[in-house]
Amino acid sequence: MQSRTGFKLLAATAATLAAFAVTPAAAEQVVKLGFAAPLTGPQSHYGEDMKNGLTLALEEANAQKIQLDGKTAKFELISRDDQADPRTAVQVAQQIVDEGVQGVLGHFNSGTTIPASSVYHDAGLPQIAMATSPEYTEQGFNTTFRMMTSDTQQGAAAGEFIVKDLGGKNIALIDDRTAYGQGLTDQVAKAVEAHGGTIVAREYTTDKANDFTAILTNIKAKNPDVVFFGGLDAQSGPMRRQMVTLGIEAPLVSGEMTRSETFLKLAGDAAEGTYASLAGVPLQQMAAGTKFEEAYKARFNTNPGVYAPYAYDGAWNMVMAMKEAGSSKPEAYLPKLASLQRSGATSESIAYDEKGDLKEISVTIYQVKGGKWEMVKTMVSQAN
Amino acid sequence: MEILLQQLINGVTVGSVYALVALGYTMVYGIIGLINFAHGDVVMIGAMVATTLVVTFVGGNPGAVSAWVVVIGALLVAMPVCMALGWTAERFAYRPLRRAPRLAALITAIGISIIIQNVAMMVWGRNYLSFPHIIEPVVYQFSGARISVLQIIIIVAAAAIMGALMLIVHRTRLGTAMRATSQNREVAGLMGVNINTVISAAFVIGSLLAAVAGVMVAAYYGVAQYTMGFILGLKAFTAAVLGGIGNLPGAMLGGLLLGVIESLGAGYIGDLTNGFFGSHYQDVFSFIVLILVLVFRPSGLLGERVGDRA
């Protein structure tokens, strides 16, 4: 607080001492945006990643000095840890609402986003979340929007890829019995069967396990062509290593949580050849995407993770909606958000359908080649 | 058939780790009647320390130093760290509570567990640490099953350590003192045993085993994170109870048995119940076995038959 007034004094002095006539700085208005994600616990690396993406976007927005309600908007992120726990998420949601935020960028997991969304809906706050569970936008709220494709969309694409592109006839599925893992794997199962594949094994684990030798041995006996796993990189990494040790020759396909540096680290050499799906098109193919990557590296001294670009785009969606409405008030910019059309880091045409899902549903499949994630194919998901 | 063999190999490997950790639980319980909830986190510290060391030394050029030298080196550093941790916890948190009701000691143990976990989070961060894959993934095949070098080492090392522990407990003065203390603390004190030393020794030895287990887990699964101790500790405690808590051979048996049950359960539940119960019930399976054993043999497989005590 002290430094702020001191700085203002200094700035005012500098301005009056300036030789040229300086237009008086427009009055500032703090626009608070809420954010919640797991910032502690096993999923905290995802939460940090998401937060970094949002922070980058808001800092850029502040630099642009956008005018809202007749004042220069200064965006501030009100950040809270929901620990990936539904009860904490609801409490944290209420706290965020109490802070007087004008919009919410969060949560991260489906299990936390869904109960929290009722709180935000009751307060009339638009919410853009990373959650991928279909249920999130099925609730009939006009305030729910996504940052990424839903499980339905992603699963359909992955399933199609497995059967059509990898030529898999016998598929083994594993999920980690979380809302995300099970949801995604169920969609993949549907897509695989729709395209004529056979599911020879369906095994389960948990999001805390590290020993998969038992279920993998079982799967090996059924001789699958492809193994799909829906779950976290903390599991898929060791799982891939154990697959190799057990001598399973089938490749591993997984969802976006696997398409991370952590997976490469954890799986080591065994990672080679693994496939993972991720919403949108590769960052490098988009001009805005490459710019984002460089800005992120410069700001945070590390490569962006899986979710940062989507969080970045989500934040910009909200900011642009406010800019179009000329106001940060929820009633004013909500319709602009719903009818948004813009180009961002993850996609050239970002727009929402009437439920709040992203209209453009391209999904890219990546493969580990030479220890790095390389793009294989971009598909347009056939799910509706 | 080769599947059964493979599942057995998997189970015995995991079971050996459980056994090492279960020994720590059972030694402490046998002597002071405390369920040391923090023991799993000592394993975690061992794993984290070892991983950090290996990463530092191997880091840039894998293969520069022999993998085994690095691992042994990491072990030699992790051991004193864990032993110090165990000793400190006992000296400052558990010793004042020797006369307090058991629940108080239990809650304290939970508190210590939380402290260790959060200090680890602050020191190492929240991300998963990867244990560099410096150990050659050499795999031997026989009868259609595969066993890796690491698995063999874990099983053999664990067996050797357990053998050494049994020697200590039954052939040395310290061991005799420990057994006496666990039977009757007061009389042992009267007979000239230094109770404080014995109890500290139990914690220190248990922590030593925990360090070894931690290094094994980090090397075998390749991953370490500050929350990994909780589940492992829970399973090891279950193993100790299965075998009869307070009983050393019981802990070893319980550990191996639990590992095998988990492996076979996860592997065969689906086939046995015709797909009705799948591998998502594998943990249930282990608990049900535990409950059945305890219902029909309330003091565990090798536990002493104690009469009804309040």
Added chain:
Amino acid sequence: MSTLASVRTPVPPRVWLGIVLVGAVLAILPFLLGMVGQSWIRTLNFALIYVMLALGLNVVVGFAGLLDLGYIAFYGVGAYVWAMLASPHFGLHLPFWVILPLGFVLAAIAGALLGAPCLKLRGDYLAIVTLGFGEIVRIFLNNLDAPVNITNGPQGINRIDTFRVGEFAFGRTQELFGFRITGPEKYYYLLLFLTIVIVVICARLQHSRIGRAWEAIREDEIAAKAMGINTRNIKLLAFAMGASFGGIAGCMFASMQGFVSPESFSLTESIAVLCMVVLGGMGNIPGVILGALLLSVFPELLRAVVVPLQQTLFGDVILDPEGIRMLLFGFALVLVMIFRPEGLWPSALRRRELRAAKEGA
């Protein structure tokens, strides 16, 4: 000694005044908190639910002396009973006066079922078996979505009906006699009412024949049997009663939150409730209430204090508030147990027992 208080002494006027004052504060508390922020009312509501849970666990652990590490399973049973009978999941929307008693009874049955195999077990074996049962219930809740979808698995059940008395819904904000009263505020009064009912029931149980039987079993089971107490039934009753309170708490949780998933019913929660009971003062109703309130409100207070404190002191948040919060919690547990193992507010009986043990041989 406390049981000799069957001789009723007249309640002094000071105590009545105290009760009235406390009652008055409780009555306007939500509105006071509402001025600071609605989230504090929600925190208070969750605190009340934890009080109910702690009171229920107190019956098992405090009164009867049975270490139950799987208590949260009954909470889960209650929550899912409400969720399945009052949501779009099965399309049932039964009224509360059907579901609440049903939740109570089903949780009680679950308690008896879980307690039945444990009757012969010694303290720490009992702990691990109850822990096992708690996990088993959670795993079943997580996986009973195939072949028949009963619990909807890890996705949880959403859009659960709020508590409704006729047309009066507790979830919605409403205008009442010119006052604007919000959902959480309405829930506060409902939860307060239920908590008081449970407190009264527990107090009556404690001073009844059953309560004395529990105490006898806790102290010396063999002697109790020798005195003719049917230890088996009494123990089962302890499990059942304790579980039923957990079931009620679960029903309220489901209706309040509108969403349940198996993640909310983990071992960590069981341990948290156990800490509340032991920290507060096992076996002593006011102590248990204190423990529950402290442990559920403390993290929120800390969060509200730590961040601004660091910002004024250091200008920036150096130490992560979440890590500090848990660290302080751990230290608090250890310190309280070392210096006051009988809990913060123990019953006089316990304190005598513990001091005697400390000083004695």
